[in-house]
Amino acid sequence: MTLHENRYWWSKDGLRLHARDYPGSDALPPILCLPGLTRNARDFEGLAEALDGRARMIAVSFRGRGESAYAKDPMTYVPLTYVQDVEALLDELGITRFVAVGTSLGGIVTMVLAATARGRLAGAVLNDIGPEIEPAGLARIRGYVGKGQSFPTWLHAARCVQENNEDVYPDWGIEDWLAMAKRTHRLTSAGRIVLDYDLKIAEPFRVPNAEAGPDMWAALDALNGVPTLVVRGERSDILSAGVAERMVEALSPSELVTVPHVGHTPLLTEPEALAGIGRLLDRVAG
Numbered sequence: 001m002t003l004h005e006n007r008y009w010w011s012k013d014g015l016r017l018h019a020r021d022y023p024g025s026d027a028l029p030p031i032l033c034l035p036g037l038t039r040n041a042r043d044f045e046g047l048a049e050a051l052d053g054r055a056r057m058i059a060v061s062f063r064g065r066g067e068s069a070y071a072k073d074p075m076t077y078v079p080l081t082y083v084q085d086v087e088a089l090l091d092e093l094g095i096t097r098f099v100a101v102g103t104s105l106g107g108i109v110t111m112v113l114a115a116t117a118r119g120r121l122a123g124a125v126l127n128d129i130g131p132e133i134e135p136a137g138l139a140r141i142r143g144y145v146g147k148g149q150s151f152p153t154w155l156h157a158a159r160c161v162q163e164n165n166e167d168v169y170p171d172w173g174i175e176d177w178l179a180m181a182k183r184t185h186r187l188t189s190a191g192r193i194v195l196d197y198d199l200k201i202a203e204p205f206r207v208p209n210a211e212a213g214p215d216m217w218a219a220l221d222a223l224n225g226v227p228t229l230v231v232r233g234e235r236s237d238i239l240s241a242g243v244a245e246r247m248v249e250a251l252s253p254s255e256l257v258t259v260p261h262v263g264h265t266p267l268l269t270e271p272e273a274l275a276g277i278g279r280l281l282d283r284v285a286g
Contacts, residue, residue, distance in 0.1 A: 002048045004059075009092045011063065011085045013076065018067035019089060020059045022048045028055035028285055029097040029122040034086070034106025035059070036265060038145060038197050040066030042183040043103065046269040047277075054281065055099070060086060062105075064198035074200035075207075079105070083112045090120065099123040099284060101277075103265050104238065114222035123227040123284040125277060128236050128265040130243045131216035137237035137264060146202025150192040157181040157193045168235065168263035220247060227283045228254040229276045235263035253283065 004020040011017055020041045024030075031051070033044040041059040048057050061068040062082050071077060086109065090098065099122050102110030107129030114121055144164065151157040158177040161184065169176065186196040228251050232244045241258075248254045257276035259266040266273050 002045065002052075004048070006067070007058070007089075007093075009089050011088060013072075015063050015069040015071060015085075017063060017069065017085055017089070018061045020044075020048075022053075022057040022059070024051070024053040024056040026056065028281060029099055030056040030058055030095055032086070032090075032095075032098045032100050033057060033059040034082075034100065034102040034109050035062065035065070036104035036106060037141065037201065038065070038195070039103070039184065040068075040196060042066065044101075044268075045183070046267055047101070050269050050274055051277075058089075058093075060089065064201050066196055070198040070200070074198075074203040077198075077201045078204050079108050079112055082109045083116060086113065087117060090117075096120060097122045099125075099281070101125040101127065101268070102129065103127040103268070104129050108216070111216060111219040111223065114226065115219045118222055118226075121223070121226050123229075123280050124223055125229045125231060125268075125280065126247070127231045127268060127273075128233050128239050130230070130239050130247050131220045132240075132243045134237055134240055140237060142202075142205055145205065146199045148195055148199050150188075150194045151185075152192065154178060154181055154185075154193060157185050168233070168265075170235075171261050217250075220250065223251055223254075225252070227280055229280045230254065230256045231266055231268065231273050231276060232256065232258050233262040233264055233266050234258050234260045236265075238264040255279065 004022045007019045007021045009017055035043045040061040044059040064070050097120055100110040107126040110124055158181040161181045162177040185193050187193055230244055230247050232239050244256055248256045257272050259270045259272050
């Protein structure tokens with residue numbers, strides 16, 4: 001595992017939040033990694049190893065995930081609050097320019113950051129997310145988020161992860177599923193293995209018309225002029241091929257990379273994704 005330092009900071013409403021800080025060259029702006037809805041900072045272990053110190057990399061766990069504290073008010077589990085939490089981290093670390101790598105929910109946060117803190121963004125990766133979300137994918141997410149289970153062993157947890165995600169990663173073997181289980185679950189003091197997030201993150205989804213948020217095409221437009229890479233899983237049920245193509249048509253400079261045989265979401269360690277990230281960083285460095 002690539003070595004990292006644990007960073008903790010405080011949100012405006014008094015939550016102690018966590019990020020992993022991987023050291024790297026200061027020739028590039030730091031890379032800020034923002035995870036998906038039920039994920040945490042561990043999701044970017046593979047990317048940190050693959051980049052091998054090319055730039056400093058900070059992987060965030062949003063409130064209610066991983067080592068970040070759970071919110072007292074579950075209705076703060078929304079993108080605008082995550083943006084405020086991330087801005088507090090950037091201010092604390094004195095980071096004025098960064099490259100954002102946003103997976104799914106993290107990509108939505110990236111687009112909102114582009115609109116609220118445009119001058120700070122040196123580049124962006126939007127991983128399998130766009131201004132429009134496919135209804136089938138949204139229904140699938142609503143079907144599982146917030147439903148807790150516990151397991152006696154990591155193998156049991158891995159088998160459950162496999163059952164729920166075989167369509168996303170059809171080429172994976174048991175070692176891959178075990179690794180994913182350890183990124184998404186934790187061992188309790190009672191010796192049980194459970195999901196590593198606050199099950200109440202699902203509550204904002206239950207509000208009527210919860211999907212009717214800000215105009216994300218307008219937020220995406222704030223990335224114009226910022227080098228942007230759109231990564232799409234070939235089997236994605238969240239980001240359609242058509243929306244992905246419209247995104248790169250709307251943005252300059254931008255590139256679309258499609259990761260074969262993968263659904264929502266690519267891990268960003270696939271050769272196609274890594275090559276695209278490399279080109280993006282070359283552009284930022286240039």
